[in-house]
Amino acid sequence: MERYINLKRALGQKYFIIKDEMKPEKNSDFERKRALMIEIYKELKNCRKCPLHKTRTKFVIGAGNVDADVVFIGEAPGRNEDLQGLPFVGRAGNLLSKYLNEIGLSREDVFITNIVKCRPPGNRDPLEEEINACFPYLTRQLDIIAPKIIVTLGRYSLSALLGREVKIMKERGTIIDFNGIMLLPMLHPAAVLRNGGLNDKMRDDFMLLKEVISR
Numbered sequence: 001m002e003r004y005i006n007l008k009r010a011l012g013q014k015y016f017i018i019k020d021e022m023k024p025e026k027n028s029d030f031e032r033k034r035a036l037m038i039e040i041y042k043e044l045k046n047c048r049k050c051p052l053h054k055t056r057t058k059f060v061i062g063a064g065n066v067d068a069d070v071v072f073i074g075e076a077p078g079r080n081e082d083l084q085g086l087p088f089v090g091r092a093g094n095l096l097s098k099y100l101n102e103i104g105l106s107r108e109d110v111f112i113t114n115i116v117k118c119r120p121p122g123n124r125d126p127l128e129e130e131i132n133a134c135f136p137y138l139t140r141q142l143d144i145i146a147p148k149i150i151v152t153l154g155r156y157s158l159s160a161l162l163g164r165e166v167k168i169m170k171e172r173g174t175i176i177d178f179n180g181i182m183l184l185p186m187l188h189p190a191a192v193l194r195n196g197g198l199n200d201k202m203r204d205d206f207m208l209l210k211e212v213i214s215r
């Protein structure tokens, strides 16, 4: 029961309710994408591909609109996310919501997920083998959603996506081609919480996102 409620919260019960207002073609696409995402959800439930399954409370598939134009990719679930099974629900998540709201978006307009779906113990960084084990789930999610723009949050997710070392302060706020999709690297909101001086850069990057969305 708990998991079912979680699934509805994560994958947009809301969009079932308002579906009559959606365009028919958008509608069927949404149902198809949602069904594919639920397949992944079921696989994650039983996933033991890396040791993180042993210490997790709940896995975190992500949350939002499975037909979104924008996908945000963080690093890994933290303590609150592990308890609730939802992404970015702590202080960093509140800051992310605030920045989204500032450009006229809500969390239901976008899809938010992470590089690894289970919490690394004590919030340590995910290991390379954990990232590799979990990565196919993310690529499948991106294939399903087929977003216009991917936003990575922090150095780890950018590095994992590009498969190379990155300098986040240099690459944030630029547009990178990622297999034909626009990739906009941003700072991790937790880093902005630690260093308030980074708020200006975060705001600049969200303004760029707003501009790119409307292109």
Ligand code: URA
Pocket (backbone or CB within 6 Å): 074, 075, 076, 077, 078, 081, 086, 087, 088, 089, 092, 093, 114, 190
């Ligand atoms: N930090 C992340 O990278 N992801 C979350 O889901 C929460 C905090």
Ligand code: SF4
Pocket (backbone or CB within 6 Å): 044, 047, 048, 049, 050, 051, 052, 053, 059, 116, 117, 118, 130, 133, 134
């Ligand atoms: Fe499976 Fe990913 Fe969780 Fe590892 S982190 S157990 S690969 S879902």
